[in-house]
Amino acid sequence: MDVRLQTSLIAAVVSLALAMSVLVRSRKRRDQWLFGAFGLNVSAWYFTAFVATWLESHVMARVNLALGITLPLTAVAFFAAFVGTPGGPGALRMKRLRRAASLVALTLLVLTASPLHEHIAVRATVLVYVLVVLFTSLGLLYKRAPRAESRFESGRIRFLAVVGSLAALFALLEYLPYLGLEIPAVGTILVLVFLYMLSQSVLRYRLIDLYELSGRLIVLTTLAFVLAGILWGLVSFGGGRYFLHAVVASLVVLLLFDPVRTKLGERLAQLLFRERHALEQSVAVLRRRIARVLEVEELGATLMSGLEASRRVTHACLYLADVGRQSFQLLAHAGPAPPERIETAPARPLLDRLAQGTPVVLDVILRQLEDHRDRGEDREAETLYEIAQTMQAMNTSVCLALRSQEGDLYGILGVRDERMLDAFAPEEVQLLAGLAAQAAITLENSRLYQELEERDRLAALGEMAAGLAHEIRNPLGAIKASAQYLTEDSKDEHADEFLHIIVEEVDRLNRVVGSFLDYAKPASGDPAPTDVDSAVERTVQLIGPECQAAGVDLQLALAGDLPQVRVDIEQLRQVLLNLVRNALEAVADRDERRVKVSTMSVGEPPREVLLHVEDTGGGIPAHVRPNLFVPFVTTKQKGTGLGLAISHRIVTAAGGRIEVRNRDDGATFVVRFPVPTPDPPSDPNPDPSEPPLPLPSGTEVVRA
Ligand code: ADP
8 A cells, every 4th residue: 555545544534533523513503514514525535535546446536536526515615604794795706606616516527427537628627627616715715804803803714715725725736646647645634734723613613713723733734744754764764564653653743742732832822923922921920910919909000010011002991880880980000091980871882791791892893883884774883883982982992891700890901002903812802801800800809808807897896886885874874863863953944954965965975875886786687588578567657657747758669579588677677767767857847758668579580679768858968978878977966877887787787788879859778688599409519619609799879
């Protein structure tokens, strides 16, 4: 068996394996099916060539010729599915080419079946047909490149078209035997390498990275030539024991494969894709560094300095959502300063995209915008235009999302290299997206850390407060008793008045100390499944007479079918009392005195139970809004400023949150409690790598 025969057989087996590696996948896309067909065609072609020569079979030679004729058809069908845009001019031309090629192929197949098949003219026609169809389709592929999503994407399509043409050219050399010319089967190796690249491309979602493609191409070709060289050496020196030589050569290649692939891949990356390699390195270093960061500010500074050091960005910025999600505030930036604040409402289209977790790339947006405008799709174009506007205002060309584990968007990382528009390849964008994901984890950890710190601080404060309260209450008791004693037989009107003031102030101090103790002690209570509706009903009954006396119209709208939530019922009533009392006090001096308490659930099945307390009291004064839940913040003469602080602690301890919606004519406090999910069946082997439990969410203040 000569080398040519052997290569044909090897090529048949390898291309069969490549086709099958795609075809055995459980769920296949159209392009994967078509790749399978193309691969099988190549395999059958090599196999019949092998059998025809080995057995000198004329029938097989004819079958081989027929398979050669169908080869461009399967190739074109695959290329069309691989990159074709439905409806584009490129797709139309590809369709026409396929139709014409099918007609010619049919004629040629008939000729192959006829006695004319040995005629040199028929063989030359086959060669010309294959040449024309393959190169035209590769040409169309090349032309399709500028319409690709980005400069890098088009670079890749061009690369594939060029390598494909080279492979086709070499493969055509395989046809020369039909014309009576015998040349060594050098094309086979290239065809197999190309086929391997294609199989990798269709197995991944996107066109395979140019960087990886060339790396694999060069590594594979090198190894193939090493194998051929070893085989050649062994055959020349050791005689004709082909099988033994092949085994030896294969063993050498198997041993060499991994180290050669790694080393060669690294060298190539440094040589051909220096920029990418540098970015990869910087991002890897940066990811390690931010994993150790605990403070939010430090995170911003580390990210910015790291990105700047990579020399791939001229602008970078990190925005974090404020508590009310009304805007995103600038935390840190590198390069020229971007705006301090991004308002949520106008940036909504961009934020919506980011919330889905996909990076947003300006040049892709601009390209899509042009396409939609061309097609007259004004609504889509408008959305894209707004995204582009926001990104330009932020001075970024790539925006990446910082999302919580639940998918909440709480930050944006933006980068730009002003030296070019599409400065980042899709894989580089993915690298940066990985960095943003790491930053999001760090951010979440830092919040957890801050919360722990806060908890420790509060626990210490609680202990201190208990001692302090004792120290204050004892003398207070004595002062009050003495004042009361003196009032009983005081004849002096003035002294009586002062003594009353003393008693009143002592009572007030006592109340403040009592509330402070409530605030300082841990708000765990006894969380048990609680029906919010019945708790509301009973509390409202309690406060009803107070409302009537104050001439307030207290309305109640209960959902009636609420799922239970886990909260201490007494504490829930305390929250409700605080909110309703505040509302009553807010409407006291208004013409319209209305307070509405309502309950409802959201989600299907219900995820949360909501409790609304709405009043017509004119809203929360602007100066208290930022510190509404801070202890001792009050605008009332006799207020302690602890009601909302205590309510906040109780609600967050129960895993819920309080939101405030301020209107011109009043305020609405919304308390949200999560509905507990039914316990999943217990896992006998809990996974130690499970993500930590979600943090209890904080209070959100929605500013007017
Ligand atoms: P206090 O009621 O003792 O002042 P809170 O913590 O309950 O303490 O309230 C803090 C402050 O928030 C109040 O002094 C008031 O200015 C403001 N506030 C609370 N609820 C309302 C409301 N429903 N409408 C207007 N302002 C309110």
